[in-house]
Amino acid sequence: MDSLRLSPLRTTEARRHGGVRGCRPRLVCCYPVPLGTLALWLLACASAFAGTVVISPQVAIERAVRERIGPGAVVTVTSLETDVAPAAGLEAIPDPGGRTGVPVRFQLVAHGTRVGTAVATVRVEAPHARSLHAIARDEPLAAETWQMVTGELKDLPFRHLPTGDEIATLKARRDIAPDEVITDAVAVVPPLVRSGETVAVTVHIGSVEATATAVASGSGHLGETIRIMQPSSRRLLNARISGPAAVELIP
Numbered sequence: 001m002d003s004l005r006l007s008p009l010r011t012t013e014a015r016r017h018g019g020v021r022g023c024r025p026r027l028v029c030c031y032p033v034p035l036g037t038l039a040l041w042l043l044a045c046a047s048a049f050a051g052t053v054v055i056s057p058q059v060a061i062e063r064a065v066r067e068r069i070g071p072g073a074v075v076t077v078t079s080l081e082t083d084v085a086p087a088a089g090l091e092a093i094p095d096p097g098g099r100t101g102v103p104v105r106f107q108l109v110a111h112g113t114r115v116g117t118a119v120a121t122v123r124v125e126a127p128h129a130r131s132l133h134a135i136a137r138d139e140p141l142a143a144e145t146w147q148m149v150t151g152e153l154k155d156l157p158f159r160h161l162p163t164g165d166e167i168a169t170l171k172a173r174r175d176i177a178p179d180e181v182i183t184d185a186v187a188v189v190p191p192l193v194r195s196g197e198t199v200a201v202t203v204h205i206g207s208v209e210a211t212a213t214a215v216a217s218g219s220g221h222l223g224e225t226i227r228i229m230q231p232s233s234r235r236l237l238n239a240r241i242s243g244p245a246a247v248e249l250i251p
Helices: 034-048 057-067
Strands: 003-008 075-082 088-096 103-110 113-131 146-152 200-205 208-216 225-230 233-245 246-251
Touching: 057 075, 057 088, 057 103, 057 113, 200 233, 225 246
Parallel strands: 200 246
Antiparallel strands: 003 208, 075 113, 088 103, 103 113, 113 146, 200 208, 208 225, 225 233, 233 246
16 A cells, blocks of 8 residues: 655764764664645645645746756845745746846746736856867767856756756757857757656655655656646645655645
8 A cells, every 4th residue: 555654854864884983873764654634744744734825926936046046056036026025836837948147037826827928138157168169060069068166147948957867968959169058058958857757756744754655747857846646546745856766845
């Protein structure tokens, strides 16, 4: 029978075999619970809690861009025009062609209902890879062909930036110029999660961490948001990709 794994969180932990001195081993208490009961209750609580948090258009826009670009991105709205007031559960959806450093239109949605629009210019600083010299199409992106730097991303789309671990396994999609930012436009980047596959779902509620499984209803890269579904309920929820076939529920 499907079950949910619950474990109290600890701020320090050590391996039972050769642990760190001064740290107590992590104590884990596991209770098998049917997914159809407590698991769904926890997911519902997380979603309901998010719907009560008041979010400003600026915060919603910064969050939306950060989720699309990936971990480590520092996103700042430098200009904003909107008539929408802060609201509970406010979300921002950028136009498909949205880019950094130029005005972009965002749809503002609360609880699935469109409440208005905003035009914002967004500045983004993030770790990213740049080519050290020209790279030919289909050439593997070997370690000596690129370097990781942290800086402003100018006139780039709101899309996932490949991590260093990802780039080491990629090939060039087209010819890459010297000092060009390596994105999924110039390199073939396979998704970490594919639509239809089973994913491990993590939920954090207070001091409790819950894990369960669900089916991905979209594909994506690290840090991107997709929809997931639990077969027993067929309810769709938002989740952020945290690793290969792994997501974290967005409350």
